[in-house]
Structure formats: C-alpha cells, structure tokens
Amino acid sequence: MRTFSYVRAPDVETALxxxxxxxxxxxxxxxxxxxxxxxxxxxxxxxxVDISRLPLTGVEELPGGGVRIGALVRNSALAAHPLIxxxxxxxxxxxxxxxxxxxxxxxxxxxxxxxxxxxxxFYDGASACNKREPASGCAAIGGFTRNHGVLGVSEHCIATHxxxxxxxxxxxxxxxEVESTRGTRRIPLTGFHRLPGSTPHVESALExxxxxxxxxxxxxITERSRYRKxxxxxxxxxxxxSVAAALETGGGTVTAARLALGGVAPKPWRAVEAExxxxxxxxxxxxxxxxADAELAAATAxxxxxxxxxxxxxxxxxxxxxxTSDGSAT
Amino acid sequence: xxxxxxxxxxxxxxxxxxxxxxxxxxxxTGTKKGCDQGACGACTVLADGERINSCLAxxxxxxxxxxxxxxxxxxxxxxxxxxxxxxQCGYCTSGQICSAVGMLAEHKDGMPSAVTEHAPAGELSPAxxxxxxxxxxxxxxxxxxxxxxxxxxxx
Ligand SMILES: Cc1cc2nc3c(=O)[nH]c(=O)nc-3n(C[C@H](O)[C@H](O)[C@H](O)COP(=O)(O)OP(=O)(O)OC[C@H]3O[C@@H](n4cnc5c(N)ncnc54)[C@H](O)[C@@H]3O)c2cc1C
Ligand code: SF4
Ligand code: FES
Ligand code: FES
Numbered sequence: 001m002r003t004f005s006y007v008r009a010p011d012v013e014t015a016l017x018x019x020x021x022x023x024x025x026x027x028x029x030x031x032x033x034x035x036x037x038x039x040x041x042x043x044x045x046x047x048x049v050d051i052s053r054l055p056l057t058g059v060e061e062l063p064g065g066g067v068r069i070g071a072l073v074r075n076s077a078l079a080a081h082p083l084i085x086x087x088x089x090x091x092x093x094x095x096x097x098x099x100x101x102x103x104x105x106x107x108x109x110x111x112x113x114x115x116x117x118x119x120x121x122f123y124d125g126a127s128a129c130n131k132r133e134p135a136s137g138c139a140a141i142g143g144f145t146r147n148h149g150v151l152g153v154s155e156h157c158i159a160t161h162x163x164x165x166x167x168x169x170x171x172x173x174x175x176x177e178v179e180s181t182r183g184t185r186r187i188p189l190t191g192f193h194r195l196p197g198s199t200p201h202v203e204s205a206l207e208x209x210x211x212x213x214x215x216x217x218x219x220x221i222t223e224r225s226r227y228r229k230x231x232x233x234x235x236x237x238x239x240x241x242s243v244a245a246a247l248e249t250g251g252g253t254v255t256a257a258r259l260a261l262g263g264v265a266p267k268p269w270r271a272v273e274a275e276x277x278x279x280x281x282x283x284x285x286x287x288x289x290x291x292a293d294a295e296l297a298a299a300t301a302x303x304x305x306x307x308x309x310x311x312x313x314x315x316x317x318x319x320x321x322x323x324t325s326d327g328s329a330t
Numbered sequence: 331x332x333x334x335x336x337x338x339x340x341x342x343x344x345x346x347x348x349x350x351x352x353x354x355x356x357x358x359t360g361t362k363k364g365c366d367q368g369a370c371g372a373c374t375v376l377a378d379g380e381r382i383n384s385c386l387a388x389x390x391x392x393x394x395x396x397x398x399x400x401x402x403x404x405x406x407x408x409x410x411x412x413x414x415x416x417x418q419c420g421y422c423t424s425g426q427i428c429s430a431v432g433m434l435a436e437h438k439d440g441m442p443s444a445v446t447e448h449a450p451a452g453e454l455s456p457a458x459x460x461x462x463x464x465x466x467x468x469x470x471x472x473x474x475x476x477x478x479x480x481x482x483x484x485x
Contacts, residue, residue: 006344006390032386035347036367048344050391080441096444100465101433102374102383235444235464 001038008050012179012213018049019209020181027051027211029072029111032103037116040123042132052108056213059083065219071110071212075165076101078109088217090225090244094168097229100236110212113166113176113192114204117159117266118147118238130156131200145304147238150312151265151296157200158302160263161193162238167262168227169215170270171244177214178206189215193267200266221256222248228319229262230311239263241312243319249283259320261295264312271295274316283324285317292316331393333358334402344390349373351389352399360400360424364467371466374425374432375399381432383465400424405431410479418470429466430480437462437484454484 009015019025026045028034029052037043056070059081067083078084079095095104098112121127121139128137140148140158148158166189174189187205194202206212225246231237242262248255257278259271274291281287292313299309331338331351338356349366352358352375364372366385373385376398407430410416417423437454445461454462459477468476 001345003343003345006388008390028388028391030386031388031391032368032383035386035388038345039366048388050388052391076436076441080439085442092442093444096442099368100371100383101436101462102371102381102429102465103368103386105380105432106382106386235461 002041002044004038004045004048006048006050009054012054012056012211015049015051015054015211016179016181016209018047019211022047023208025049025208027110029108030074030103030106031111032099032107033111033115037123041125042116042123051110051211062216067217069109069215069217071214072108075099075104075107075109075112078165079104087220087223088168088172088225089223090171090227090246091165091168091217093227094164094229094242094244097227097239097242098164109165109215112163113169113212113215114206115163116203118162119159120144120147122159131159131196131203134199134201141302145302147240147263148302148305149265150299150301150305150308151261151269152195153266153300154196154198154200156198157196157266159196159200159266161265161267162263163268164227164229164239164242164262166193166268167242167260168244169217170260170268171225171246171258172217172220173258175216176212177216178210179213180207180210182209184213186216189268190270196266220246221258222246224248224323225258226319226322228315228322230315241308241315243312243315245316245319245323247278247283247320247323249324252282254278254281254283254287257291259291259295259316261312261316264299264308271316273297278320285321288317288320289313291320331356331389331397332395333397334399335396340389342389344388346389347385348375348387348389348392348397349384352384352397358399358401361428362421362424364422364425369467370422370425371429372422372425374429374466376428376432379432379435381429381465398428400428403427403431406483407431407479410482411476414479414482415472415475416479417468417472417475422466422468422470422472426463426466426468426476429463430483433462433480434484454481456481459484
C-alpha cells in the first residue's frame with residue numbers, strides 16, 4: 001500500500017474542507033472496499049479522510065411516510081432497523097444477502113453506494129482495464145466473463161456494479177443527498193451511477209469533493225416487497241443475478257410495480273420496460289414472463305455469461321410469483 | 331489502542347491494518363491472516379463487542395475502540411470446539427470463535443438473517459448458524475463440528 005496522510009473528521013464541515021483543495025483525496029467509511037483496493041494499488045489516494053465518526057448515523061421517519069438514512073449507518077444496523085424491516089422488507093433482505101456479518105458490521109450505506117466493481121481484471125494490475133487505466137483496453141472482453149454484465153454494457157467495459165443494497169434502493173425510488181463546500185444537492189439513485197459508454201472510469205454523478213450525507217426513501221408503494229439473489233454458493237458471494245421487487249395488485253390486476261436487477265449491469269438496473277408491461281396486466285405468470293422478456297430484449301452476452309439472460313428471466317418471474325403466491329393477490 | 335482491556339501505546343503509519351498492528355506490533359499472533367481481503371474471516375476480532383474483519387480495518391481508524399482478540403476471550407465456546415472437533419489444523423479457529431461470540435450477541439439482540447427474515451429470533455437452527463457464520467471459511471471443512479459446538483453453547 002502506498003503511503004498517505006490520514007485525517008479524522010469529527011464533523012461534516014471538516015470532512016468537506018479536507019477534500020475541497022485536495023484533488024487526490026478519498027473518504028474512508030467502513031474501509032471494506034477502499035482498504036482492499038488500496039492494498040492492490042488500484043486506489044492510490046494521497047489523503048484519506050476518515051468519515052466513520054461523523055454523526056450521520058440516524059434512521060428517521062419523514063413526514064409523509066418516507067425515511068431518511070444517514071450515510072454512515074452501518075449495513076447491519078440498517079438491515080435490523082424495525083422501520084426498514086416492516087416497511088421496506090426488500091431493503092433489509094438485500095442487505096442480509098450481501099457480504100458477511102463481519103463486513104456488514106463495518107460497511108456504511110455511503111460506501112456501499114460507491115463500492116467498485118469486482119471484475120477480476122480491474123483488480124489485477126497486469127491486465128488491460130479501461131476502468132482502472134483509461135484507454136488501456138478491456139481484458140474481460142474475450143476473457144472470463146461469468147460475473148460480467150448483459151445490460152447497459154459497452155464495448156469499453158462490461159463490468160457489473162456489485163451491490164445488493166443499491167438494487168433495493170433503485171426499486172424503492174431512493175434519492176441521494178450529497179454535500180460539498182459549494183452546497184447540497186439531491187440525485188435520484190437511478191441517476192447516481194453512470195453507464196460506462198466510452199468512459200468506464202467515470203462511475204457516478206458524484207464530484208470528487210462531494211460527500212454522500214443521506215439517502216431518502218419515499219413512502220413505499222406497498223409493504224409487499226422482496227429480494228431474491230442467485231449466486232454460486234448459498235451465502236457470502238456476489239450475485240450472479242438478483243431481483244428487487246415490490247408489487248401491488250387489485251382484482252387480479254397489477255396496480256403498481258417496482259422492479260430492479262442486480263448482477264447484470266454496470267449500475268443497479270431499474271427495470272422500467274418490465275414495469276411498463278406489468279402495470280394494468282393480469283397478475284399471472286404469463287404477464288411476469290412478458291415483463292421479463294421486455295426488459296431483457298436489449299441484453300447482449302459474452303461467451304461466459306449467456307446464461308445470465310435466462311437466469312434473470314426466471315428470477316424475475318419467481319420473485320413476482322413469490323409476491324402473489326400467498327393468496328393476498330386478489 | 332485499547333486491546334483486551336489494556337492501553338497499548340502504538341507508533342505506526344496510517345497504512346498499517348488492525349490485523350498487522352495486532353500481530354506484528356503487539357505480538358498478538360492468535361488472530362490469523364488468511365486472505366487479507368475480507369474473504370475468509372480468519373482475522374475476525376471484536377470492536378466494542380461487534381465482529382469485524384481486522385484485515386480491512388486501518389488500525390488508526392480504531393484508535394480508542396475496545397478491541398478484543400482471541401487472547402482476551404474466555405468463553406464456553408472454546409471448550410465446545412474441542413469437544414465437538416470444531417477444527418483440524420486450527421488456522422481458522424480463533425476467527426471462528428471471535429465470530430461466534432459476536433454472532434451470539436447479535437442473535438440475542440434480535441439481529442435478523444437471510445434465513446430468518448421476519449421470524450422472531452428463536453433457537454439457532456443449524457441452517458441459521460451456517461448462514462450467520464458464513465463469513466468464516468474453514469479449509470479443513472470442520473463445519474459440522476463448528477456448527478455443533480455453537481449450537482451446544484447457544485442452547
Ligand atoms: C469478501 C467480500 C464480499 C462482499 N460481498 C458483497 C455482496 O455480496 N453484496 C454487496 O452488496 N457487497 C458486498 N461486498 C462489498 C461491501 O458491501 C462493500 O465493500 C461495502 O458496502 C463498502 O462500504 P464501506 O463503508 O466499507 O466503504 P469504503 O471502503 O469505506 O468506501 C468505498 C468507496 O466509497 C467512498 N465513500 C464511502 N463513504 C462515502 C460517502 N459518505 N460519501 C462519498 N464517498 C464515500 C470511499 O471514498 C470509497 O471510494 C463484499 C465485500 C467483500 C470484501
Ligand atoms: S470489464 Fe471493465 S472493469 Fe473489467 S477489465 Fe474490462 S474495462 Fe476493466
Ligand atoms: S484475512 Fe481478513 S478476511 Fe481473510
Ligand atoms: S481447522 Fe483448518 S482451516 Fe479450519
């Protein structure tokens with residue numbers, strides 16, 4: 001690991017000032033991704049600003065039924081929070097499906113949003129990687145692609161965003177609050193992460209001097225929501241495909257649907273095409289399949305990840321079936 | 331640093347991990363380094379009673395926090411691991427024990443898991459223990475003994 005200087009920020013203002021005039025600074029949340037990448041020399045900050053003691057650890061109910069989540073809330077604390085477990089079960093489930101208990105105790109919400117891809121070539125300094133080294137090429141294309149994306153990818157990068165938590169946030173219409181010495185702004189989660197296009201090293205709408213301070217969720221469309229994750233082993237593995245869904249039905253018809261996919265795209269993938277097909281359709285397996293087909297029509301695969309398209313289709317159908325199968329869909 | 335109830339003065343660079351600080355600077359070699367990337371759990375210690383991976387923690391970040399390593403643990407789990415053959419080579423064992431101590435506390439506090447989701451926290455079934463302990467790998471495959479040992483203590 002390269003040497004760096006360490007600043008511990010007791011308050012938000014100190015944190016923002018510490019990065020304002022320092023182009024090569026990084027915030028340190030739980031450190032579970034940053035420390036790993038620094039050890040691999042993928043991240044090489046000159047200054048590390050420790051934000052883990054900032055007082056942004058609240059989970060508060062908002063007037064109107066939404067919730068505000070501080071950026072430094074630990075993943076484990078968020079998953080266990082009664083408000084999240086009862087009103088946004090998909091979020092609690094997504095977090096509990098991710099990483100391990102030790103990592104969830106360390107990881108923060110802000111850090112989970114900004115964690116970087118698990119593409120092995122990105123980690124390996126000897127491989128060409130446009131994300132790590134712009135314009136150097138992409139060793140994954142034509143290489144080992146089991147973990148790579150099938151939606152929203154480009155000829156310059158096919159890496160996926162590895163988060164589970166963010167997939168639930170995408171389905172829940174979350175907004176990200178960010179702050180810098182220049183002021184505060186809000187970014188919808190679905191616009192927070194960027195598609196790779198020809199600049200895969202640009203991963204989010206966040207400026208280098210901006211701190212994520214909170215996530216806000218509007219009141220849920222329904223408390224019937226669910227996360228399903230398919231992976232190579234039963235626990236402690238990243239998603240091959242995951243689905244976050246919330247479904248409201250009335251008289252046998254879908255009256256509201258929220259759907260997002262993980263493991264298949266460079267960002268948490270809000271499945272707008274599928275939602276369009278579902279809305280007003282009978283809550284049946286045929287509709288669920290048609291919705292999945294609509295979303296996956298644009299999918300493109302490599303040799304190693306063709307299976308993900310069919311797996312995503314089946315996982316979407318299964319998740320929606322879960323949400324209607326206990327008799328409460330009328 | 332506060333380690334196992336004592337103040338330990340340390341003069342180290344910020345890039346030193348908590349794991350290396352414990353092993354290389356304080357001579358507490360009970361905590362093991364398996365992968366050094368958060369993927370095996372051998373380095374598990376408790377910070378203010380919560381289990382964490384010390385390989386992904388910068389020591390400086392944990393200044394003033396109460397760190398507990400296997401050297402500071404005296405728990406019925408230790409005897410139970412011996413009785414149930416919860417190890418072979420023993421390399422993962424200190425991490426398993428620290429993790430299990432943290433896990434039992436989490437379970438008592440009502441922490442849900444991917445297995446229970448909404449069920450009230452009842453007795454720890456083998457499936458629960460396997461899920462809650464999935465952050466600790468054992469290359470010797472002593473999992474059956476590990477699960478039995480934990481289940482006995484959890485009762
Ligand atoms: C073995 C292993 C398995 C894993 N499995 C999964 C999994 O299955 N599912 C899953 O979702 N995740 C998984 N993870 C990833 C883990 O969830 C992330 O590493 C974690 O959420 C990152 O949070 P952190 O607080 O530790 O971030 P850090 O490592 O502290 O930071 C990550 C990045 O975010 C930036 N950052 C942090 N906080 C802020 C903020 N408030 N504002 C602006 N920038 C910020 C940092 O500068 C850094 O660039 C796994 C990790 C490991 C090591
Ligand atoms: S897929 Fe993206 S991250 Fe992976 S090697 Fe190619 S450019 Fe790099
Ligand atoms: S050494 Fe820390 S998790 Fe493997
Ligand atoms: S006892 Fe050998 S690794 Fe677990």
